[in-house]
Amino acid sequence: MGDNIVNFYAGQPPLNRVAFQRHSSEVMNRHLNDPETRFLVFKDGKPLMKKDESGSILFLTKNQLGDDELGKEFGVAPSDASSETKKYYETSRLPHTQPPLVFLGIDDRQSPTTNSSSKVDHLNPQGPAYFALDAQGDTLNWDELLERENGEWGDARSSGNNMSPWDAGVYAQGRALVDWNARNKFCPACGSPTYSLWAGWKRNCLSSVQPIEGKEPCFSTKGLHNFAYPRTDPVIIMGILDSTGEKMLLGRQKSWPKGMYSCLAGFIEPGETFEDATRREVLEEAGIEVGPVRYSSSQPWPFPSNLMVGTFGRAKDGQTIRLDLDNELEDAQWFPKSLLQSIISSPSGSTFSKKDYKQLDDKAQSHHDQESSAALAPSEKKPDELVAKEGELGLSRVPPSTAIAGQLIRQWARGELDLVSKL
Numbered sequence: 001m002g003d004n005i006v007n008f009y010a011g012q013p014p015l016n017r018v019a020f021q022r023h024s025s026e027v028m029n030r031h032l033n034d035p036e037t038r039f040l041v042f043k044d045g046k047p048l049m050k051k052d053e054s055g056s057i058l059f060l061t062k063n064q065l066g067d068d069e070l071g072k073e074f075g076v077a078p079s080d081a082s083s084e085t086k087k088y089y090e091t092s093r094l095p096h097t098q099p100p101l102v103f104l105g106i107d108d109r110q111s112p113t114t115n116s117s118s119k120v121d122h123l124n125p126q127g128p129a130y131f132a133l134d135a136q137g138d139t140l141n142w143d144e145l146l147e148r149e150n151g152e153w154g155d156a157r158s159s160g161n162n163m164s165p166w167d168a169g170v171y172a173q174g175r176a177l178v179d180w181n182a183r184n185k186f187c188p189a190c191g192s193p194t195y196s197l198w199a200g201w202k203r204n205c206l207s208s209v210q211p212i213e214g215k216e217p218c219f220s221t222k223g224l225h226n227f228a229y230p231r232t233d234p235v236i237i238m239g240i241l242d243s244t245g246e247k248m249l250l251g252r253q254k255s256w257p258k259g260m261y262s263c264l265a266g267f268i269e270p271g272e273t274f275e276d277a278t279r280r281e282v283l284e285e286a287g288i289e290v291g292p293v294r295y296s297s298s299q300p301w302p303f304p305s306n307l308m309v310g311t312f313g314r315a316k317d318g319q320t321i322r323l324d325l326d327n328e329l330e331d332a333q334w335f336p337k338s339l340l341q342s343i344i345s346s347p348s349g350s351t352f353s354k355k356d357y358k359q360l361d362d363k364a365q366s367h368h369d370q371e372s373s374a375a376l377a378p379s380e381k382k383p384d385e386l387v388a389k390e391g392e393l394g395l396s397r398v399p400p401s402t403a404i405a406g407q408l409i410r411q412w413a414r415g416e417l418d419l420v421s422k423l
């Protein structure tokens with residue numbers, strides 16, 4: 001599997017998430033109190049970074065944090081609770097008003113948990129544990145802590161720019177989970193507050209541990225549903241080739257930085273496969289019918305909880321681009337391989353300024369804008385602003401290789417499509 005395409009924010013190798021440990025308060029509290037454990041802190045979705053050290057996350061230990069900022073240990077059920085009730089308390093965080101705390105996993109890179117040694121214990125991989133913490137409330141001493149530890153709150157999007165690939169994986173996981181906990185404070189079934197359990201990986205209706213007299217049990221506590229678990233929202237993003245394979249279809253939205261074109265993209269809708277969504281989006285956005293579709297690779301995109309699913313597709317012959325079906329794009333064109341090759345090899349071909357990112361972030365309120373924001377991932381270390389001519393629709397930039405769109409374009413332009421869908 002060494003030839004799998006690994007995208008930024010995937011953090012290979014990933015943390016060992018040891019998901020089965022999330023159910024044990026005893027194990028979680030042991031990690032929580034271990035002096036080697038690292039905490040990744042967010043405030044309003046912004047990560048705690050090292051001041052003056054561009055791109056470095058400031059991971060804190062429990063000692064550096066202090067008990068006030070961290071809150072209580074994970075709780076357990078009352079000793080006389082039934083086995084059914086005990087499930088509602090599994091690694092719970094009560095009272096529910098404490099800052100969300102999420103167990104991310106164990107960094108076992110120094111002693112990898114593989115089957116190659118009989119000494120390896122998959123139940124207890126060795127290495128520092130990682131948690132993500134949401135720094136809520138201004139009454140706590142965050143300002144003092146930042147001063148003491150020489151930290152600062154980084155920008156959510158551009159902080160990823162210079163992170164090491166491994167740190168970026170931890171960041172993507174932590175940010176998505178902290179964000180999910182922060183956005184789901186009330187039960188979608190009955191409106192009661194929710195509380196965290198499973199060490200941050202589940203949220204239940206508070207009425208399941210604090211029943212309301214005279215009220216029926218909330219229906220979120222029964223049957224199959226997806227109310228209680230973190231979401232991953234898939235977005236399809238595609239490199240569409242013409243019938244000769246020598247041209248790629250790229251488009252741009254009006255709100256994008258000047259000169260930038262990227263792969264077409266869109267949310268996968270319920271009841272669709274990757275292939276269906278690829279064909280539907282290309283038809284809606286550019287009026288082009290697509291035949292065969294192949295999966296390429298995927299990318300976690302924690303703004304807030306997307307998974308970018310990259311595909312390649314082959315357009316049918318003899319079609320004309322039209323943008324008037326859903327009017328989402330300002331322009332779409334077939335670009336020849338030679339032009340894309342020259343842009344990706346030019347130093348300015350994937351350079352975006354802080355202002356460019358802000359332009360995308362400011363627009364990232366709707367579904368469409370989330371897609372457009374995801375088309376442009378963290379850039380290389382180039383703070384300079386590029387100036388493009390006003391009103392010009394020419395292609396001068398494509399997303400960097402840290403964005404999956406940038407990867408799809410590069411794979412095709414460099415003749416690496418033989419990596420796709422092959423074992």
Ligand SMILES: [Zn+2]
Nearest residue numbers: 187190205218
């Ligand atoms: Zn409820």
